Amino acid sequence: MHLWPHWLALIVLTPLVGAALTPVVALIDRRTPTWWALSTMTVTSFAATMLVLRIFHEGPFSYVPGGWTAPYGIELHFDEFSAVVGVICLVGWLAVLFSSRYTDSLPEFARGRTPYYYTLLLLNCGGMIGFTVTGDLFNLFVFMEVLSLSGYALVAVGGERIAEMAAFKYLLMGAISSLLVLFAIGFLYGITGTLNIADVTARLHGFEGPTAPAAVALGMLVVGFATKAAVFPLHVWLPDAHAAAPSPVSAVLSGLVVKVGVIGMIRVYRIYYGSGMFDLTVLNLVLIWLGAISIVMGAFFAVFQDDVKLMLAYSTISNIGYIVMGLGLATTYGVIGASVHIFNHALIKATLFFAVGAIIYRTGYRTLTDLRGVGRAMPLTAVALSVGAISIVGIPPTAGFLCKWYIALGAFQADRPFFGFVLIFGALLIFIYYIRMVNAFYFREPVHAEVAEAKDAPVSMLLPTLVLASLCLIMGILGRVPLTFIEPGVARLLAPLGG
C-alpha cells in the first residue's frame, strides 16, 4: 500500500495515537516517555515534510477519511496555510527534546508527572495539526478543544506558584471563546445545512434570505478566534499563562498555540471573502486598530518587565498584533507578511523561550536584575538569545524582518501609512527591551554566584536552541522562499475581493 495519499490522515493520527500510548510505555521505564514522544514527533515531522513537498508539487489537496466526500463526510484539506504543520512539528520535536532534561529541574516532575507531560505535549501538537489541516467547521472545533485542553493543563503542569491560577484564567477565556465558535458554527450550519468550509462558502455565495445569522456568526468567530490569539483587549489571559508555564511549553504556547487563533481567522476570512456576503471593510478596520493597539501595548508592557519570560509573553501579544494587522489590511503584501509571520514568529519565539529556559535551568533566576552577566557565563545560549532578539525586533537579515517589511508595505499599499508607523514604532519599543536585556546579560556584573558560575546549557537544550537560532538566520536570508510559497494561497484568499 502506498502511503503517499495517506500522509494527511497519518499526520493527524500519529501524535494522537502516540499520546494515547505514552502512559503505556511509561510503565517500562522512567525515560521511555521522552524517547517515545520524540519518535512520535519524528514520524509526524516526516509526514509533515511529505505533505509540504506534495503541496509544492500539486498545490492544495484533500483527503476524506471514511471515503465520504464532502460535504457528507469530514474533509481534510491541505492548503498553503496548512503548511504551518511543518513548523508545528519542528518546534514540537525540539520542545520534546528540550524537555528531556528541563523537566528534571521541576520538583513536581519528580513525582510522576513526566509521562502525562509528554502525553499532553503530543496531544497539543496533534490538536494543532488537526486544526490546521481540517476542512470541516465542527472538526475544527473538536481539534481546537484537544489543543486547548492540553494547553490549559500544560500551563499548570510546571507547578509555578501562580501556574494553576493562570491556567484557570486561560481555561475560562478559552472555554468562552470555544463556545462562541461553536455557537457561530451552529448559526452557519443553521442557514447552510452543511459544515464543510468550502461548501459553506459556496452556499453562502449569493445567499438569499436574512443575512443576520451569518453576520452574528462572523462576529462570534472573530471574537472567539481573537481570544485564542490574544488580540487586545482579549489578551488578559496570555501573559500569566505563558510566563508561568515551563519554558518548553511556553515556546509551544507562544510560538504555536496562539497562532491557531490566527489560522482560524484565516479560515473565517476564507468563508466570508469567498461568499462575498458582506463588505468586510469595517471589520478589517477594527482588526487593524486592534492589531495596532496590541502591537504598541504589548511592546510597551514588555519594555517595563523585569521578568524575562513575562516580557516574552507580552512581546507575543505585540507580534500577534502584527499578524492581525496584516490580515486586516487585506492587501496582498499585508496578508503575505502576516501569514509568513505566523511561521517565522513561531521559530523566533521558540528560540527565545528555549534560550531563556536554558538560562533558568542553569541559574534558577528569571529576572533581568538577577541574570546580570549571564551572557558571559553561558555564551552559546546567550548568542542564541541575541539572535532571537534581533529577529523579533525585525532587523535584517533575520527571520523577523521580511514579514514586518511586507506588513508595513501592506499598510502603505492599503493607503494607511499611519499603521506603517505604528508597526515600526512597536518594533522600536521592543528593541529597547532587548537592549536592556543585552546590557544586563553582557555588560553588568553578576549579582548572584550561581549566575557567574553557570555553565552553558546541556546539549539537549543547547541543540534545539541553536537549531532554531540558526533557522532564524536562514529564514531571514532565504526569506523569499516562504513568501513565494504562501503567495498562491493568499491570492486565492483575496481573489474574491478583486484585484
Added chain:
Amino acid sequence: MLTALWHNIDYVASVVLFCIGLYVVIAKNNLIKKFLGLNIMETAVFAFIIALGVIEDGQPPIMTGDAHGPFASPLPQTLVLTGIVVAVSTTALALTLIIRVYRRFGTIEADELRELE
C-alpha cells in the same frame, strides 16, 4: 421580528440561557460559580444546535422498520454528543484546577486571589 422570535422560541430560550450563563461567568466571584455559569452557557449552545435539527412533527432519526418521517436531522445531534463530551472534559479540568488553587491559596474567590498573586 417578534413573531419570528415567537416561532423560534427554542432559539430564544437558548439565547437567554446563554446570556444568563455569561452574566454568571463575568459577575460572580467564586470560581466554581463561574464554572457553573459556563456550563449553563454550554448547555444553551447545545440546546440551540439541537433546535436547529428539529423538524415539525418529527421522529427521532432512528430508522427501525415501522418508523416513518419526517425525521429530525441526525447531524446536529451528533454534534451535540461530541459537544457534551467536550463540556464535561473542560469541566473536569477546570474543577481540578480550582481544587489546586484552593490548596495553594486557601480561597477560590477571584478578587482575593488577585490580591494574593
Added chain:
Amino acid sequence: MRRPIAISLAFLAAVPLLAGVAGLPVHGDPSAPVHTHVSARYIEHGVEEAGASNLVTGVLLNYRGLDAAGEVTVIFTALIAVLAVLTVASTRDADASNHDGRVRRSDADRRHPDHPVSPIVHFVVRLIAPFTALYAAYVILHGHVTPGGGFQGGAILGGLFIALTMVLGKERTRPLVRPVLAPWMQGAAVLTFAAVGAVGALLTGVYLGFPVDPSLRIVRDLMLIALEVGIALGGAAVLAMIFLQMEAS
C-alpha cells in the same frame, strides 16, 4: 462594579444573538437547509451506507468518524490533564507505579474518609448495580439500532463505578483499576479508533473507511461494534479515573 458590567455585557450579547436567531429558518421548518442539504442524504441513504438504523450513531461513527475520534481524544486529554495537574508533591512514596492513575492512599485520603452512606442507599446501589451494568451493555451493543451508543453506555458504566466507589469505598473498587491495565484503558477509545481506522484503510483504501460491499457487511458491523465497545470502555475508564483522581486529591 462588576455586576453592572456583567449585566450590560450580557445584554450586549443578547441583542445581536436575538437578531441572529430571528433570521434563522423557522424552528422545525422542513424546507430549512438543515433538512434539505446534508441531512437529507443521511436520512435517505444513511441506513444502508452507514450500517446503523440509529442515524446518530451512523453519522457519528461512520460519516463523521473523525469527529468521534476527536471526541474521544478530547476526553482522553481531559483525563491526562487532570492526572498531570493533580499528581502532586504530597505523595512522597512516588515511584514508577504512580504513572497509572491508580488511587493511592494519600494524606488527603486520610483527611477525607469515605462518607458514611445510609444503608438504604447502600442497598439500592448494590441492588441495581448488576442491572445498570446490563443496561449499559445493552446501550452500547444496541446503539446502532436504538438510542444510545458507545459513549452513552460508557457514561453509564462510569457513573456506576462512581456510585459503587462512593458506596463501597475505594478499597473495594480499586481492584478494577489495575496498574498495568490502567494506561491501556485510558487510551482505549483512541487506540480503538486508530486500529479500526487502520483496518478500514486496509479494506477500503481510506482511513476510517467502512466496507460498503454487501458481502463484507458483517465486517462492517463488527468494526462498528468494536468502535462502540472501545469508546464505551475508554469513556467509562476516563470518567471513573477523573473522579477517582479528584476524589483522591
Added chain:
Amino acid sequence: MEVVDIRPLLAPAMSFACAGMVFLFGRKTHWRRFWMLSAATIKMLIVLSMLPGSLQGVVYTFDLVDFTGGIGLGFRADALGMFFALVSSSLWVATTVYAIGYMREDEKRVRFFGFFALCVSTTVGIAFAENLLTFFLFYEMLTICTYPLVIHYETPEALSAGRAYLTYTLIGGAFVLVGTVMVHDATGTISLGHPGILDAGIGTGRLGFIFGLLVIGFATKAALMPLHGWLPRAMVAPTPVSALLHAVAVVKAGAFGIVRTVYNVFGVDLLDGLGFTLPLAALAAFTIITASVIAIFQDDLKRRLAYSTISQISYIVLAASMLTPFAATAAIVHFANQALAKITMFFVAGAIQRTTGKTNVHELAGIGHQMPWTMGAFTVASLSFIGMPLFAGFITKWYISLGALESGQWWFLLVMITSSLLNAAYFLPIVYLAFFKPARGAAAPMKEARPTLLVPTLVCAIWVIALGTTSEVAGMPFSLAEAAVRFVFRM
C-alpha cells in the same frame, strides 16, 4: 562602469572580523593590539586599492543577499561612498594608535576595542551601502555599537547620556525605516545607485512626507538643531570615542545619510523643483550660528568641541541643500576636512587630559609651552575651522560661497562669514591662552604627551594642511569628490 567585486564587502567585514577576534581572544594585550592594528591597516589598504579605479569612474558592487524584489543587502563603492570610506578607514588607523595609548590603563579594554572595531565596520558599511535597507541596517548597528562606548565608564552620568543617545538615535532610525518603506512603496526600489530614484509623479505631499521622514531620521544623528541634545551629553565617553563619534562615525553617518537622501534618493533635479531643501538649509544655517554661539560659553574643552561639531556638521547639510555642483563639492569634501580637523582637536584634548589632567579651557593658560607640539596641532586645526587659506577648512567655505553665488542665495555668504568669526571667537582664545598667557603659578616644565598620543595628532594636523593645499593635485581626495559630483549632477 560597474564591476562586481568583493572588496566593498571585504572592507566592513575586515573590521567585523577584527571585532570578533578581539572579543574572543582579546584578553592578551599584544594579541589585541596586533589584531587592531593589522585589521585597520589591511582595511585601509583595501579601500585604497579601490581608489584608482574609483577615480576613473569605476563603481564596485557586490550583492550579498537579495531577499525579494530588490530588498536585500548589497554593497556598492561609488565615488561618494569611497570618499567617506576613505576618510573613516584612514582615520581608524590613527584613532586605533591613539586609543591604544589612551586606554592603556583601562579595565574594560576588550569591550572597548571590540565595539570600537565594530563601529568602524558599520561606518564603512554605511559608506558602501547599496540600498537604503543596507544603509539602515548599518546605521542602526552603529547606534548599538557606540552605546557601550558611550557608557564606557558606567557612571550614572554616562548611563543617562547613553540612554539619551539611544532614545534620540533609535527614534531617528525608526523614521528612516518608515521613510525607506515608503520609498519602496512608491518606487519599488530602494537602491542608492542612481542620481535619484523618486520622481515627481508620486505627488508633492507624499514626497514631502518621505523627505521629512528621512531627513529627520538622519538629522538626529547629524545632531542638527533641535535634535542635538544627545551629543554634548555623550562627551562623558573616553576621548577616542568622542573623536570617533564626532569626526568619523556617528555624526558623519547622519550627515552622510542626508547627503544620500538629497543626491541619490531624491536627486538634484527633483528637489530643485520641489523646494524642500530651503527649510533644511535655513535650519542648517540656524544650527551653524546657534551652536557656535553656545560653544563660546563652554568652559569644558570637550563640550566646546561638541558644540563646534554640531555647527560644523551643519556645513555639510547646508552645502548639500544648495543643490549646486560647487556646493556639492563642498559638502563632500567637508567630510574629510571636518573629520581631520576635529579629530586633531579631540586628540589634543585627550592628550592634555591624559598628560596634565586638565579638562577646562581656563586651566589651559601656558600649556603651549608645556606641550608645544600638541598645541601646535590644535592651532592648525583652529585655523582650518576659521577658514584660513592653505588649511582644509578654507576649501569648504570657498566652495560653499561659490555655491551660494551660483544659486543666487547671497545670504549663505553672510552665514559663512558670521560662522568664521564665531569660530575664531571660540577657538582663538584657547590658542591665545595656551601660548601667550603665562601659566598660573610656577611654569611647568615641558612635558609632551606620550608618542602613541602625539604621533596620530601630528599626522592628522599635517593632513589638515595637505588637504588645504593639494586640491588641484590629481589623485587626492578632492578629485574623488569631483567624480562624485559629476555622477550626482549627471555631468
Added chain:
Amino acid sequence: MSLTFDIFLLLYLIAAALVVARAKDLLAASIVFSSYGLALCLLWQYRGAPDVAMTEAAVGAGITTVLFLVAIGRTTRREK
C-alpha cells in the same frame, strides 16, 4: 408536543439557571444545575433527540454534578 409543555420546560430552564446564578450555597446551585440538566434531557427527548437526551442525563446531569460535588467537597461550600 404541546406548546404549553414546551413553554413550561423552557421557563423551568430559565428559572433554574437564575437560581444557579443567585444561590450562595454552591452545593444547592450544583443540585439545581443537575435538575436543570434533567429538564434539558426531557426537552431533548421531546425534540426527537433521544441519544442526546440520554447522554445529557448520564453526563450533563450525572457525572458533571458529581464532579462539582467533589470539587465543592474539596474546597468550600459557601460563595462569599
